[in-house]
Amino acid sequence: MSTTLDKPATASGKPPLRRTLPSADGLVWTVLRLHRTALWVWTGYVAVSVGLLLWLWGPGAATAQKAFDAFGYAGTQETAWKGMSFSLTSFGTSFDSLFYDPATFTRIAAVVVAAFAAGPLIARELELGTARLAWTQSVSPARWLTAKLALPAIAVTVGTGLIVALYVPVWRSHNHLLLAGIGPRSFYFNIGPATIANVLFGLALGVCAALVIRRTLPAIVVAGTGAYLAGALRSNSWPFQGMYQQPEIPVHNRAITSTGAQIADPGCYADQKCLAAHHVTGFDRHYLPSPDYWPRQLTETGILLALTAVLVVTAFLVLRRYQPKKSPKPAEGAAA
Numbered sequence: 001m002s003t004t005l006d007k008p009a010t011a012s013g014k015p016p017l018r019r020t021l022p023s024a025d026g027l028v029w030t031v032l033r034l035h036r037t038a039l040w041v042w043t044g045y046v047a048v049s050v051g052l053l054l055w056l057w058g059p060g061a062a063t064a065q066k067a068f069d070a071f072g073y074a075g076t077q078e079t080a081w082k083g084m085s086f087s088l089t090s091f092g093t094s095f096d097s098l099f100y101d102p103a104t105f106t107r108i109a110a111v112v113v114a115a116f117a118a119g120p121l122i123a124r125e126l127e128l129g130t131a132r133l134a135w136t137q138s139v140s141p142a143r144w145l146t147a148k149l150a151l152p153a154i155a156v157t158v159g160t161g162l163i164v165a166l167y168v169p170v171w172r173s174h175n176h177l178l179l180a181g182i183g184p185r186s187f188y189f190n191i192g193p194a195t196i197a198n199v200l201f202g203l204a205l206g207v208c209a210a211l212v213i214r215r216t217l218p219a220i221v222v223a224g225t226g227a228y229l230a231g232a233l234r235s236n237s238w239p240f241q242g243m244y245q246q247p248e249i250p251v252h253n254r255a256i257t258s259t260g261a262q263i264a265d266p267g268c269y270a271d272q273k274c275l276a277a278h279h280v281t282g283f284d285r286h287y288l289p290s291p292d293y294w295p296r297q298l299t300e301t302g303i304l305l306a307l308t309a310v311l312v313v314t315a316f317l318v319l320r321r322y323q324p325k326k327s328p329k330p331a332e333g334a335a336a
Contacts, residue, residue, distance in 0.1 A: 027139055027147045038116055039155065045109065046159040049102040053166040056099060057173060064095040064177040072255060072283035073180075074269040080179050096179050099170070102163055103187055106195055110202040111227045113156055117206025118223035121148055123216040141319050149207060149312065156199045167191050176285040184287060185246040190234070192297040197304035198234060202227040204311035211318045234300060247296075250288040255280045 032039065052060075067075030080096040125131040135141050171188075178184045206223035213219040254262040257279040265283065268274035 027143060028151065030134075031147050031151050035121065035152075038120065042155055042159060045105065046162060049105055049163050050166060052098065053102055053163065053170055056095065057166075057170045060098065061095055061174045061177060065174075068177055068283060068285075071268065071270055071275075072265050072280075073253060073285055074265075074267060076177050077179060078270070095174070095177055096183070099174070099178060100183060100187060102167065103191055103195075106160060106163060106191075106199070107231050109156075109160070110199045110231055111224050113152070113199055114202035114206040114209075114223040114227035115220045117152065117203050118210045118213075118219035119206075119216045121152065122207050122210035123214060123219040126210065126214050127216055142316065145207075145316065145319055149203070149315075152203055153200060156203060157196060160196045160199050164191055164193075164195050175287045180251065182246065185249055188249055188287070188290065189246055189293065189296055192293075192301075194234070194297050194300035194304060197301045197308065198231060201230060201304045201308045201311075204308040204315070205230075208311040208315045208318070211315050230304075234304075247290060247292040249290050251285065252288060253285045254283070256282040256284060 064076060064079045067079045069075075071078070076096070080094045082094065122131075131141075131144065134144055171191075175184065202223070205226050206219070209223040209226070210216075210219040213222060253265055255265045255278065256262055258281050259279070262284065263278070263280075265285075266274060266278045266280065268278070268280070
């Protein structure tokens with residue numbers, strides 16, 4: 001004896017329709033659930049970077065600021081050298097070293113995002129066949145790829161944008177505590193809207209590489225290498241700059257005497273007698289805005305966004321190969 005379980009009827013007497021992936025909201029929820037670990041990792045990375053920037057903006061600069069107030073740029077150098085001498089990692093422990101860590105993380109993040117997009121986000125699903133399974137349900141390949149691109153793009157844009165936005169007040173408040181040289185120059189011309197565009201480029205590169213190669217490990221290697229080379233080129237290439245690619249940043253560096261006059265920093269270091277002889281009571285030092293900043297930022301941002309758009313279009317064109325082929329309709333009048 002068999003028993004049939006009927007579905008509950010609606011008011012019209014018809015059983016309700018059941019869909020495996022209900023509308024776009026269901027697809028978004030599926031993508032979020034599938035990659036929730038990566039989302040938590042990204043959220044943690046952003047939280048650590050933001051926390052470090054907030055600390056550098058406030059109490060993290062106290063020791064370096066005290067040394068600057070007492071001895072000027074010489075005090076800044078001394079605290080930086082002490083911090084680097086006790087460093088257990090390549091990042092260092094002085095304010096000067098810690099200041100650049102979030103910027104370093106953003107460059108690493110672009111490579112990691114490219115590798116994630118190439119591997120777990122796209123190629124792994126193509127290899128395992130889960131993507132084709134979704135396409136046989138109510139999700140078309142184009143909608144599937146749109147969700148795969150849009151959700152990570154929103155996450156990386158918001159996260160990287162928050163880091164870049166926080167860097168602006170930290171730089172303006174404490175750039176006088178940084179050692180002069182390539183460090184401030186490289187940082188200044190690499191933090192801005194182009195930094196956000198660089199991470200988006202890595203995402204698009206990873207997705208495109210995965211769809212073309214269709215193998216997880218090779219796609220990860222190609223995407224990660226491409227994102228790294230793009231970041232290296234962006235850090236060291238600027239037209240007409242010659243051997244030293246980064247433009248100079250003008251800096252104001254003066255000592256203040258007891259009369260309020262500003263004189264050149266006498267470079268007394270920790271010699272109190274020297275400071276007293278020059279009647280130095282304080283110091284003023286800060287980097288001035290560079291006329292090269294916005295031309296460079298807008299040029300790099302435009303190039304990176306254009307390349308990102310090309311990669312996205314290429315990804316959708318490559319995706320057409322996965323579209324199910326329609327069987328030809330039989331001619332009218334043909335025998336059944």
